[in-house]
Each structure stands twice: as C-alpha cells, then as structure tokens.
Amino acid sequence: MRDYAKGRTGGGRRVVLGVMLGVVALWQAGVASASVLVGTSAFKWATSSQVRAMRARDNGTVHGKIISYRGLVAHVVVVVPQPEFPFPKFAVHHVANPTLEFRAGATVKFTFINRVMGFSHSLQITRTGPPFPMFPKVQPVLAGTELSPSPKSRKSPYATFTWRPTAGHYYYLCAVPGHAEMGMFGDIIVK
Ligand SMILES: [Cu+2]
DSSP states (O other), rough: OOHHHHHHHTHHHHHHHHHHEEEEEHHHHHHHHHHOOOOOOOOEEEEEEHHHHEEEEEEEETTTTEEEEEEEEEEEEEOOOOOSSSSOOEEETTSOEEEEETTTTTTEEEEEEEEOTTTOOOOEEEESSOOOOOOOOOOOOEEOOOOOOOOTTTTTEEEEEEEOOOOEEEEOOSSSSTTTTTTOOEEEOOO
C-alpha cells in the first residue's frame, strides 16, 4: 500500500488507479473462491428474448417506487439495465432500486440478470442498511448471488436463488466495491 500513498502525494493518479484495480481484482478472486452462498446457482446465459420471457414472469405490482408481491410464491426479476451510467443501479419492472414488499413466509424466487457489457455485479440480501462503505461489510448475507460475469456474445448472465423470509426490514445490494456506496441498493419489507 506504500505505492498507493506515494501515488497520491506525487500526483501519480495512474498508480493509484492501477493499485485500486488490482485490489478489486484480488477482492473479486477472493469472493469467487471463498464464499459460496447457500441457494445460489451458477450463472447461466440467456438471449434477449429469453430475458424478455423471464421479465414477463415477475408477478409484482408497481405502486410508484414500491413493488408488492402478495402471493405465496413471488417471482422477482432483478435486472442491471443498460445504460448504467452515471451510476450503477438495479431495476425491477423498469423501476430503479425499488422497495420490494413480500408476505412473511412466502417463497421468493429471485432471478438476477446482468445486462451491462464489461461490468460485474451481484445481488445480495442482508439486514445491514446504508450508508454502505466502498467495501460493504454486510455479513451475514442471507441470500444472493456471486459476482456475475459480464454479458458476452449477445447473451446475458443470469442466476436464480430462493429465499423464505420472516417478517422484517432487509436490504438488497451489489457487493462490487463502490456500487452500493454509489446507491446500488434498495429496501425489502416483509410483513
Ligand atoms: Cu454492481
């Protein structure tokens, strides 16, 4: 980390950026190998028409920024949409970072799809709320995915997992460094 400090004072912004990217790469490698989440399936690949079909299965109802799932089986399709700039975000029914409402005891089936070329994202559920630091400490993660690959050959990576929540206030967020810090998260209300 000495190079990092030197780069800061010496005006070597490239050194700082290089070190930061290196740290992120190491962190991603560590996450990929060290933490296997219960209920997480490996990422698979979907064409655009398959993504449309998956999105059509979401059975939530939109009320402004809230999406409510009243049934005992909730199908939630969370997409990281293009374009993601200026800040990365999630979208459900094209609502950015919505509040998700579920019934306690429901079976909640998440599908997470990353549509952003060249970038990795994840979807994790935790009891820890904002503000999130650059490296969010959100253990234990209650459910979620590993870091996704980025889309390739016109196909988007997607992963599914199932969560059976008890009543409470939860959060979903992206665990890629800096993303939750920049607002890539939302509330989950279970009652
Ligand atoms: Cu992200």
